[in-house]
Amino acid sequence: xxxxxxxxxxxxxxxxxxxxxxxxxxxxxxxxxxxxxxxxxxxxxxxxxxxxxxxxxxxxxxxxxxxxxxxxxxxxxxxxxxxxxxxxxxxxxxxxxxxxxxxxxxxxxxxxxxxxxxxxxxxxxxxxxxxxxxxxxxxxxxxxxxxxxxxxxxxxxxxxxxxxxxxxxxxxxxxxxxxxxxxx
Numbered sequence: 001x002x003x004x005x006x007x008x009x010x011x012x013x014x015x016x017x018x019x020x021x022x023x024x025x026x027x028x029x030x031x032x033x034x035x036x037x038x039x040x041x042x043x044x045x046x047x048x049x050x051x052x053x054x055x056x057x058x059x060x061x062x063x064x065x066x067x068x069x070x071x072x073x074x075x076x077x078x079x080x081x082x083x084x085x086x087x088x089x090x091x092x093x094x095x096x097x098x099x100x101x102x103x104x105x106x107x108x109x110x111x112x113x114x115x116x117x118x119x120x121x122x123x124x125x126x127x128x129x130x131x132x133x134x135x136x137x138x139x140x141x142x143x144x145x146x147x148x149x150x151x152x153x154x155x156x157x158x159x160x161x162x163x164x165x166x167x168x169x170x171x172x173x174x175x176x177x178x179x180x181x182x183x184x
Contacts, residue, residue: 007159007171008149013131014167016148017048020129021055023146024098027127033096036127039063041113042084044102044161048131051167052100061089065099070112086116093121102161104130104147107140132159132169 008016028036037060040049046064053062066084099113110128117123129146134153149169151159160170 004160004170004172006168007151008132008169010166010168012149013161013169016131017051017167018055020048020131020146020148021052024052024127024129025056027145028096031096031125031127033125035059036096036098037063037088037090037092038098038100039065039088039117041099041101041109042066042068044131044163045100047161047163047167048102048129049098049100050164052098052129063088065113065116067109067112067116070115088120091121092117092123094124097123097126098129099126100129102131103159104128104133104142104144105137107138107142110142111140131161134159 028034036058038049038053038056038058040046040062042064046062049062049064063086064084065086065088068084097117099110099117101109101113104110114126117126127146128142128144130144130148132149132151133144133147134151136152136155153159153171156174158172158174160172162168162170
């Protein structure tokens with residue numbers, strides 16, 4: 001991302017996470033789920049999950065998931081994954097999971113996360129919570145159950161969570177492929 005500006009500052013992020021916690025609490029109550037396991041996706045999803053986990057007072061320790069080797073597009077888009085170990089504090093079989101990510105854009109990260117989770121077992125349910133959701137550019141039919149911020153952005157514009165302290169959402173532009181070739 002180039003030419004970044006702050007899209008949402010730390011106070012706005014805190015407000016969004018507080019709303020997410022309220023929405024998640026209400027959703028879990030409606031679904032009669034009282035012992036959910038929260039799992040954040042590296043890296044930004046873990047930062048958001050850490051704050052949500054504390055606000056919800058969940059009993060099970062927070063888990064975190066690295067999906068680097070499950071991405072179907074990292075070679076195509078040139079990602080060079082920094083692999084972190086996944087940590088699931090308890091088994092996922094027949095557990096209600098809350099999967100947390102920072103930005104839902106194409107849906108590919110969530111698809112990869114679900115593949116990782118199902119390699120660990122068969123959960124009873126998976127609830128998806130994302131700090132921000134792009135209104136466009138979805139490539140897969142994936143939707144979040146709880147969303148903190150909704151973003152309607154121009155093509156070529158990206159949002160990215162920066163943190164862990166403070167958490168701010170940056171707005172920037174992806175370099176045009178022609179620009180990359182000219183500067184190389």
